[in-house]
């Protein structure tokens with residue numbers, strides 16, 4: 001699911017200002033240890049201002065059923081204008097059934113491709129200030145990726161990629177023995 005306009009302009013500015021000091025200290029990394037993410041920097045953030053906590057509460061309420069255990073740490077990912085994310089499925093060891101992400105500063109295109117049948121794919125337009133929620137088959141049976149600027153088109157229309165910050169909430173995996 002994609003919920004366009006989930007954030008007001010002021011909320012986007014507030015969240016961006018709050019994460020900026022944590023990101024600015026680091027240089028952009030060429031690529032992630034698992035090779036999926038290029039030209040990015042990231043942090044995990046536990047403590048938020050009261051205003052941001054209220055926004056994150058809204059995200060969690062929209063994305064997660066009331067009884068699931070959520071990861072307290074929020075993942076903040078900053079992709080450079082030239083950055084992109086290659087197809088991957090988030091680790092089933094480290095996160096649960098639902099991934100909820102806010103997009104700040106830039107729109108982008110997220111592509112979902114079925115692992116079993118690569119002919120079966122779908123592009124999602126992640127507008128700036130939208131919230132996306134990946135759950136069920138979209139989370140477990142399809143890879144997701146964020147297209148690089150050169151490939152960033154949605155229904156034939158160019159979606160220019162600027163620097164993009166995503167703020168991602170996840171829940172805990174079910175513990176199995």
Ligand SMILES: O=C(O)CCC(=O)C(=O)O
Nearest residue numbers: 077085090101144146166
């Ligand atoms: O930036 C995003 O919205 C997605 C990030 C992602 O796929 C990940 O961190 O696993």
Ligand SMILES: [Fe+2]
Nearest residue numbers: 088089090144
């Ligand atoms: Fe991911």
